[in-house]
Amino acid sequence: MQDRLEAMRIFLRVAELGSFTGASDSLGISRTQVSKxxxxxxxxxxxxxxxxTTRKVRLTxxxxxxxxxxxxxxxxxxxxxxxxxxxxxxxxxxIRIDMSQGxxxxxxxxxxxxxxxxxxxxxxxxxxxxxxVDIVAEGFDAVLRIGKLEQEGVVAKxxxxxxxxxxxSATYIQRCGIPQTLGDLxxxxxxxxxxxxxxxxxxxxxxGQTLQMLPMPTSVFVNNSDAYxxxxxxxxxxxxxxxxxxxxxxxxxxxxxxxxxxxxxxxxVYLLYPHRRHLSQRxxxxxxxxxxxxxxxxxxxxxx
Numbered sequence: 001m002q003d004r005l006e007a008m009r010i011f012l013r014v015a016e017l018g019s020f021t022g023a024s025d026s027l028g029i030s031r032t033q034v035s036k037x038x039x040x041x042x043x044x045x046x047x048x049x050x051x052x053t054t055r056k057v058r059l060t061x062x063x064x065x066x067x068x069x070x071x072x073x074x075x076x077x078x079x080x081x082x083x084x085x086x087x088x089x090x091x092x093x094x095i096r097i098d099m100s101q102g103x104x105x106x107x108x109x110x111x112x113x114x115x116x117x118x119x120x121x122x123x124x125x126x127x128x129x130x131x132x133v134d135i136v137a138e139g140f141d142a143v144l145r146i147g148k149l150e151q152e153g154v155v156a157k158x159x160x161x162x163x164x165x166x167x168x169s170a171t172y173i174q175r176c177g178i179p180q181t182l183g184d185l186x187x188x189x190x191x192x193x194x195x196x197x198x199x200x201x202x203x204x205x206x207x208g209q210t211l212q213m214l215p216m217p218t219s220v221f222v223n224n225s226d227a228y229x230x231x232x233x234x235x236x237x238x239x240x241x242x243x244x245x246x247x248x249x250x251x252x253x254x255x256x257x258x259x260x261x262x263x264x265x266x267x268x269v270y271l272l273y274p275h276r277r278h279l280s281q282r283x284x285x286x287x288x289x290x291x292x293x294x295x296x297x298x299x300x301x302x303x304x
Contacts, residue, residue, distance in 0.1 A: 005077060008070040010037045011049065015067050016136045016274075018056050026139050092121035095286065098135075099144035102225040102245045103269075104128040111293055130224050132195065136274055142283055143272040144290065146242070154272045157287060160294045161266040162242035166203070167255045172235040179258055182214060189237030190216035193228045197221060204240060206263040240264055269294065 013023040014034060024031040042049050049063035059067060099108065104126065116122065127133065127140070135143050135154055149156055168178075168188075179185050185203055192201055202213040220236050222228050225245070232239040233249065238258060249255040271287050 005074065007037050007041050008074060010034055011041055012067065012070055012074070014038060014050070014057060015059055015063065018058065020057065022137065026137075092119070093282070094123040094125060095142070095282065096125040096127070096140050097142045097144065097286075098127040098129070098133045098138075098140050100130050100146055100225055101128050102229075102242070103144060103146065105226075106245050107293060111296070115289055130195075135272060141273065142286065145270045145272055147267050149270060149272075154274060157271045157273075159269045159271055159287070159291050161268055162244055163266050164240050164264040165243050165246065165250075165260075166238060166240045166258050166262070166264055167232060167246055167250070168238045168258055169233055169235045170253055170256055172232075172237065173256055173258075175235070178256075182259070182262065185214060185216050185238075188216065189220075190218050191228065191231045191237040191239050192218045192221045193225070193239070193241075194221050194223055197223065203238070204265055205259075206265055211265055242267060 010023065010027065010029075013026055014020060017023050017026065020031050020034050020038075024034045027034070038050065045066075047062045047066070048060050049066055050057045051060055105128075108126075112124075116124075133140060133143060143154075145156075146162060168176075176188060177184075179188055182203075182205070190203055194201070200218075202215045204211060204213050206212070216238075218237075220231055222231055225241070228239055228241060229245060229249075231237070232241075232255060243250075246255060250257065271283075271290060273283055
């Protein structure tokens with residue numbers, strides 16, 4: 001039974017990545033073993049699951065049906081196993097998760113020791129970058145994503161919202177003045193956060209329920225949340241960022257809020273995980289803990 005389940009897991013990884021080599025690297029087994037396992041499944045079930053080419057493998061129609069059934073079966077088996085083996089809600093094993101640097105620094109790591117003490121058998125692999133990761137190809141169990149969702153083929157669970165504010169450094173304000181109206185912003189510099197260099201944006205605000213974007217002069221573009229805040233602290237211009245990562249600087253007066261009466265759109269927080277019919281018990285516990293963690297942060301509104 002376990003051999004069959006493992007064979008199905010190998011087939012699923014080949015189907016997800018479209019490559020025997022990719023599946024081999026992801027699972028840490030030889031390419032020959034991956035290929036042999038899929039061939040054995042095809043022989044046992046008397047069906048061709050994959051169309052093989054020199055560059056890529058693709059699912060046949062029978063393979064697509066098999067993929068859906070295998071996903072459901074493995075998900076059900078995982079839930080059944082966890083139901084009886086983890087009655088005390090104690091996690092064991094390894095969880096690989098990706099999140100932004102800002103979230104990791106300001107919210108996760110200060111509280112993580114409590115979670116690890118509750119689950120001493122757990123091993124966490126935490127990727128902390130602001131780049132877009134491929135959940136399936138890079139083998140992540142989950143990704144915590146802030147802002148607009150752009151990745152397809154994943155399940156997204158909204159955990160809450162981060163309140164954003166517009167700020168500038170006290171030194172910048174002393175040098176350039178403080179804007180009193182939206183019209184004043186054309187006389188100021190905006191530091192822009194972009195995921196891809198070459199993209200452009202502007203000063204975002206809400207007009208009622210409508211999102212508006214006002215073009216502003218920009219000389220500095222960054223693609224990293226730490227660099228974004230550092231650029232503001234370096235007196236390079238105005239930024240719009242979650243309150244969570246700015247509180248310490250606002251309290252000391254190093255940074256000051258500008259145009260407080262102009263509403264800035266909040267940023268949604270999502271937990272993304274590879275498509276499954278059910279959310280596994282392990283990810284459900286992680287999701288519940290992250291939701292509780294969000295509830296402790298200033299400038300955070302939980303999703304309803």
